[in-house]
Amino acid sequence: MPQVSRLGRMALIVGVALVLAACSGQKNLTGADLSITGAAATPGSPQDFVVTVGDRVFFQTDSVEFTPQAVSTLNRQVQWLNQYPRYTFVIEGHADERGTREYNIALGARRATAVRDYLVARGIAANRMRTISYGKERPVAVCNDISCWSQNRRAVIVLNNAGV
Amino acid sequence: MVDLVRGGKRAVRAVRRDTAWLAVVRGLVVLLALALPARAQLELDVTRGNIQPVPIAIPAFLSLAGNPQLGPAIAEVVTSDLQRSGLFLPLDPSAFVERSASADAVPNFANWRLANAQALVIGGVEQLADGRLRTEFRLWDVFGGDQVAGQQFFTSPENWRRVAHIIADAIYERLTGERGYFDTRIVFVDESGPKDNRTKRLAIMDQDGANIRYLTGGSDLVLTPRFSPSTQEITYMSYDGGTPRVYLLNIESGQRELVGDFPGMTFAPRFSPDGQQVIMSLQQDGNANIYTMDLRTRRTTRLTDDAAIDTSPSYSPDGSKIVFESDRGGSQQLYVMEANGANPQRITFGEGTYSTPVWSPRGDYIAFTRRRAGQFGIGLIRPDGSGERMLTEGFHNEGPTWAPNGRVLMFFRDTPGGNGGPQLWTIDVSGYNEFRVPTPGFASDPAWSPLIN
Secondary structure (H helix, E strand, C coil), X not given: CHHHHHHHXXXXXXXXXXXXXXXCCCCCCCCCCCCCCCCCCCCCCHHHHHHHHHCEEECCCCCCCCCHHHHHHHHHHHHHHHHCCCCCEEEEEECCCCCCHHHHHXXXXXXXXXXXXXXXXXXXXXXXXXXXXXECCCCCCCCCCHHHHHHHCEEEEEECHHHC | CHHHHXXXXXXHHHHHHCCCCCCCEEEECCCCCCCCCCCCCCCCCCCCCCCCCEEEECCCCEEEECCCCHHHHHHHHHHHHHHHHCCEEECCHHHCCCCCCCCXXXXXXXXXXXXXXXXXEEEEEEECCCCCEEEEEEEXXXXXXXXXXXXXXXXXXXXXXXXXXXXXXXXXXXXXXXXCCCCCEEEEEEEECCHHHCEEEEEEEECCCCCCEECCCCCCCEEEEEECCCCCEEEEEECCCCCCEEXXXXXXXXXXXXXXXXXXXXXXXXXXXXXXXXXXXXXXXXXXXXEEEECCCCCEEECCCCCCEEEEEEEXXXXXXXXXXXXXXCCCEEEEEECCCCCCEECCCCCCEEEEEEECCCCCCEEEEEEECCEEEEEEECCCCCCCEEEEEECXXXXXXXXXXXXXXXEEECCCCCCCCCEEEEEECCCCCCEEECCCCEEEEEEXXXXXX
């Protein structure tokens, strides 16, 4: 997973690791939906997208509605993706583990579609993006707690390396 | 005698249809030339709610020639099968006074009555000069004092477990009047690696966990395997190639085939009862709809069309109806419709969400997963929506599959936290006899094969 190694290099600047460390077993820390300042990522780089913009939005249980926080992340994503049109990307939809497998596959697809539709409606070319659902198969946080489940209900934009 | 004749007929079919896997040839045991009364006092009424298990004595089969371990091993497999059914109480062999010297002799029933046995299984096994294994057994009614079943089998020695399962089935069938389910297999998903990056492989094993074999290598995420009625093929979902899709896999040849050419992700596949259709969901934008594909004509048919997640379709055993889950009413609930998609009727109205419906092979019940108040349970409901009851509930129970006789279910039970993981369990339709099925690692998405014969 390239994302993990990228994040490993940024360990010093992402102070939020301490906040999220309360949730044991978590590996895939990101700065998404958390206000981070002072990130030293190169503007226009994938790190810049993950740290400065936020690569993911979170959802309520069984929901595809965007929270106000998600909307502000999405708007930052729109701006960034417009500014750096060389990137194509995949929108991954995920569900938490508190649902059944097949429904969660469809729910993840619904979440990825909701993000796609939001981006397309704001002018991002549809041919730059593709969606995929992982259902509950790829949690990022594995504790048995609401704090983990809520991080797993997510849609993540993964930039293709071709953009670099 | 009727049972014996039926056994003989099935043997012929087994040889013809199942040679690719393994062949077990059944023969009739030559009945003893004694005029024993043909009364069968030993019958088990499994339709009653609370069943008193039948005390049964299964001494080690006599190892007549060849490997001396085989006789005890066969008795052990038969004992384990019958014990896990919950309908039998295998007795402790240390209480047995009688040691038979011959598999053909009439037992001294008084000795077995002393051991409190109502049924008695005496068997023997020998390796023949041509290398084949000959296994025979007789089932005795201890109180009636007569033989109620008896068969012999010829097969290659590596099939000894299968012979034991067939014997357990014969005993189960003779004493309950129901079809057995021990000579069956389970296809499931083997899970390894950390919870946030699991490796998943398709695996197949006997219903008791023996003879495990892996069908995929683990490089691609695979989910929800299900047997075809012929038992030689499965349908499942794979993430190979980037777009998750439904595939067919021939268990023997390893040959894989994409099911249909759909413009998006397909998932939640199952075969129709005649094996000619695969029914599944197609994801289109935010909605999932149910489609069938005819495996001969390749024609696809859309069965549902609404702005909802319609998934987990399962046919009734006669193929006339389909149960599925949908959130069209706001939350996941179960619906039954005609096989052509007409007249969908909601059948669940309880608190919580209902998903993963599977129609019993007997047609009488639909099993489901229910989520309520943070608990996941396995339950049953009649196809008309009546008679809902839960069999087991807890942190996470999901994905029931039926034994071919419709009396036992298998499902997976997950445990919380980073080190937790799913394991396979069985439970009977009365909600009793919950047992874990041994697997080498974590295991999920079990699917029970039809009867192999």
